[in-house]
Amino acid sequence: MSAWLFLGLPLLVLQEGLAKGLFIVLGLLFGMQSAWIFVAPKLRVVSEKTASLSFPSFLASQASSSQKLVQSVSAFFSLFFFMFYMASGFKGLGEVVESVFFVPASFSILISALLIFFYASLGGFLTIAVLDSFQAVF
Numbered sequence: 001m002s003a004w005l006f007l008g009l010p011l012l013v014l015q016e017g018l019a020k021g022l023f024i025v026l027g028l029l030f031g032m033q034s035a036w037i038f039v040a041p042k043l044r045v046v047s048e049k050t051a052s053l054s055f056p057s058f059l060a061s062q063a064s065s066s067q068k069l070v071q072s073v074s075a076f077f078s079l080f081f082f083m084f085y086m087a088s089g090f091k092g093l094g095e096v097v098e099s100v101f102f103v104p105a106s107f108s109i110l111i112s113a114l115l116i117f118f119y120a121s122l123g124g125f126l127t128i129a130v131l132d133s134f135q136a137v138f
Contacts, residue, residue, distance in 0.1 A: 007089075007096070009024065012024065043058075050062075054075075055074065055078065056070075056071045056072075056074040056075040056078060057071060059074045060074070090109045090112065090113065091105075091109070093108065093109065094108045094109040094112075119131075
């Protein structure tokens, strides 16, 4: 959602007006707060009981039979849709950099992919977790 907030929401406000943008922001805030209050505590308790570190492992722990199948299918769908999420983020980044700095979009996509690969390979999951925490605060 963070990429949409920085790329999509400003365009929506520009096209549809501030009132619609404010309505969406209020809806997002209400939805996130509701998830934190009502869903997260229950999910935390169950995931600690089942020692689930990911959503696919959580779903597999809830399945009585064929846990590997449930985990594999949910992991596949997570990766499948995340691939489109990443592609749209790179595409948006490329177009923004192209329009602001007059650098070809394909070049900026390549450079950003290399930078992301570099910092992720330095620290692995820890680096990504720290970066996500930083983005959540700011």
